[in-house]
Amino acid sequence: MAVAGRRYSRRSMVPWYRGKRTQKAIKDVLAFSILTLGAILFIAPFFWMLSSALKRPEHVFNPNWIPNPVAWNNFPDALTSVPFHIYFKNSAIIAVISTAGTVLSASLVAYSFARLRWPGRDTWFAIILATMMLPGVVTMIPTYILFSRLHWVNTFLPLTVPAFFGGGAFNIFLLRQFFRTIPMELSEAARIDGASELRIWWQILMPLAQPALATVIIFAFNGAWQDYMGPLIYLSSEDKYTLQLGLTMFKAGGGGIPMWHWMMAASLVVMLPVLIVFFVGQKYFVEGVTLTGIKG
Amino acid sequence: MTEATAARPVREYKRPFLTPWRREALTGYAFAMPWIFGFLTLTLGPMLFSLYASFTSYNITTPPHWIGLGNYSFIFLQDPRFRISLYNTVYYVIVKTPVVIVVSLGLAMLLNMNLPGQRIFRTIYYLPTVITGVAAIFLWVWILNPEGLLNRALGLFGIRGPNWFYDPAWAKGGLVVMGLWYIGGPILIFLAGLNGIPSHLYEAAEIDGAGTWAKFWNVTIPLLSPTIFYLVVTNIIGAFQVFNSAYVVSQTAGSNPGDPAQSLLFYEVYLFIRAFKGSMEMGFACALAWILFVIILIVTGIQLWLSSRWVYYES
Numbered sequence: 001m002a003v004a005g006r007r008y009s010r011r012s013m014v015p016w017y018r019g020k021r022t023q024k025a026i027k028d029v030l031a032f033s034i035l036t037l038g039a040i041l042f043i044a045p046f047f048w049m050l051s052s053a054l055k056r057p058e059h060v061f062n063p064n065w066i067p068n069p070v071a072w073n074n075f076p077d078a079l080t081s082v083p084f085h086i087y088f089k090n091s092a093i094i095a096v097i098s099t100a101g102t103v104l105s106a107s108l109v110a111y112s113f114a115r116l117r118w119p120g121r122d123t124w125f126a127i128i129l130a131t132m133m134l135p136g137v138v139t140m141i142p143t144y145i146l147f148s149r150l151h152w153v154n155t156f157l158p159l160t161v162p163a164f165f166g167g168g169a170f171n172i173f174l175l176r177q178f179f180r181t182i183p184m185e186l187s188e189a190a191r192i193d194g195a196s197e198l199r200i201w202w203q204i205l206m207p208l209a210q211p212a213l214a215t216v217i218i219f220a221f222n223g224a225w226q227d228y229m230g231p232l233i234y235l236s237s238e239d240k241y242t243l244q245l246g247l248t249m250f251k252a253g254g255g256g257i258p259m260w261h262w263m264m265a266a267s268l269v270v271m272l273p274v275l276i277v278f279f280v281g282q283k284y285f286v287e288g289v290t291l292t293g294i295k296g
Numbered sequence: 297m298t299e300a301t302a303a304r305p306v307r308e309y310k311r312p313f314l315t316p317w318r319r320e321a322l323t324g325y326a327f328a329m330p331w332i333f334g335f336l337t338l339t340l341g342p343m344l345f346s347l348y349a350s351f352t353s354y355n356i357t358t359p360p361h362w363i364g365l366g367n368y369s370f371i372f373l374q375d376p377r378f379r380i381s382l383y384n385t386v387y388y389v390i391v392k393t394p395v396v397i398v399v400s401l402g403l404a405m406l407l408n409m410n411l412p413g414q415r416i417f418r419t420i421y422y423l424p425t426v427i428t429g430v431a432a433i434f435l436w437v438w439i440l441n442p443e444g445l446l447n448r449a450l451g452l453f454g455i456r457g458p459n460w461f462y463d464p465a466w467a468k469g470g471l472v473v474m475g476l477w478y479i480g481g482p483i484l485i486f487l488a489g490l491n492g493i494p495s496h497l498y499e500a501a502e503i504d505g506a507g508t509w510a511k512f513w514n515v516t517i518p519l520l521s522p523t524i525f526y527l528v529v530t531n532i533i534g535a536f537q538v539f540n541s542a543y544v545v546s547q548t549a550g551s552n553p554g555d556p557a558q559s560l561l562f563y564e565v566y567l568f569i570r571a572f573k574g575s576m577e578m579g580f581a582c583a584l585a586w587i588l589f590v591i592i593l594i595v596t597g598i599q600l601w602l603s604s605r606w607v608y609y610e611s
Contacts, residue, residue: 105330118324133592138585142342165334177522180609211488267431
């Protein structure tokens with residue numbers, strides 16, 4: 001109380017521009033300006049895509065921002081020139097299944113590494129990290145042979161099933177880091193009350209790690225949606241193609257001429273679902289998780 | 297547990313098989329099982345095959361032919377492109393990692409402030425990450441063209457921009473600049489990390505009279521250290537493995553992968569050329585891959601060892 005009293009009396013003596021409120025306002029205006037400036041840089045590529053998507057083919061390399069004339073029909077033309085609804089369905093099936101597999105299994109595995117003690121744990125964790133370190137190019141062919149022996153080639157299985165086996169080292173590592181920041185006292189209290197580890201994982205850790213889980217969902221969905229090599233290697237019949245494979249068709253275009261304007265239009269449409277997932281997912285950053293009442 | 301044991305008549309002092317310690321160990325293995333199973337069935341085999349292939353002459357179409365340390369001795373003793381690509385890659389790792397971490401942390405802190413329009417701002421900063429495949433590369437070559445968007449923007453401030461991907465001295469810089477548009481991921485991870493810092497810690501620091509700077513160093517950084525550690529480790533691994541952007545950009549700007557003047561000949565670009573271009577030396581590429589594996593392993597090992605000195609965990 002004595003400290004607060006002294007602070008109060010000193011505050012009345014500082015000039016207005018050094019007052020707490022003014023300082024905060026200056027800080028906010030500065031932050032807002034930096035964010036706006038950065039946002040212009042970050043949105044520029046998107047606007048340029050939009051502009052190219054609305055140009056006529058002979059104007060695509062023209063540096064003007066505003067297309068003249070505006071070729072609105074690029075969008076319906078691009079989307080009907082290849083069977084996009086089939087590709088969309090395939091991409092959606094793969095992305096949803098593999099995202100679900102990634103979140104569930106990565107969080108389960110990460111729980112084990114962050115919150116439980118067992119012999120060999122640190123060695124296994126080192127192996128998890130090690131799997132990120134070998135360039136994928138050299139395991140691509142043996143992996144393909146493995147999947148073809150399992151008769152998984154030209155099915156969605158190579159693109160979805162591996163997600164259920166831990167969801168990849170990056171996600172396990174990420175969730176492990178977040179789980180380790182949640183106070184151990186919470187788990188111990190639940191254990192004393194007789195809760196099983198499965199229950200602690202699902203009812204305590206998962207709700208508290210919502211921002212991290214939202215991050216993993218956004219990454220997993222984005223990764224599956226934008227995956228080009230996987231579908232290229234494993235899917236051969238056209239009715240199983242994904243959107244990314246469909247998009248490259250515009251590069252070969254009609255008679256070998258790249259259809260950049262169509263590609264930009266179709267790319268913009270393809271981006272939409274990922275943006276929607278992001279927009280919904282970021283709700284968990286705004287609302288946040290409060291750990292009030294717990295001291296670490 | 298204890299109640300049940302106590303209720304039973306005590307006949308002998310034999311410990312039950314499932315001691316709390318054993319129970320936790322079994323649960324630990326059970327929870328980690330999805331990954332362990334997947335590793336043993338899907339990942340380990342192909343990894344061991346590539347290790348074996350690194351000691352062979354192997355061009356994918358015919359069976360591997362054992363040549364012992366032949367690939368390794370050529371790489372270490374006679375291969376100038378190995379040295380160039382390793383130099384380029386290490387340069388890229390050293391320049392790019394701190395830039396990405398500092399810029400994304402700064403932006404994440406701004407995006408975490410209580411300001412109007414934050415949801416829109418966050419979406420805009422994530423937008424470039426969402427732009428897909430071929431369209432994105434096409435876009436980048438156009439933006440970093442000598443007369444492209446970036447240089448025209450710099451021109452507004454009277455700065456004459458470099459030739460980026462057409463100039464060996466600036467090509468790697470161009471790639472780092474290009475990478476800055478893709479920091480939506482690190483920003484997101486930092487936002488999730490900032491979100492987990494309990495606000496009462498800031499309030500306590502304020503009562504102690506801490507200013508913005510003191511709060512940043514004494515609350516934000518320690519509590520964010522697990523997140524920073526994750527991003528440093530994964531970004532270094534990712535930068536060591538830079539391939540896609542470098543490969544496509546160099547082919548668009550020059551005629552060979554790695555152009556201009558081998559300035560974009562990164563380790564994995566070189567590995568890819570060996571594996572799939574010309575005579576398809578997959579065995580040689582596997583040897584290159586395992587050398588990179590060991591390099592990254594050592595770098596990551598050092599970071600794990602140092603982490604106990606600066607990474608702060610709750611448990």
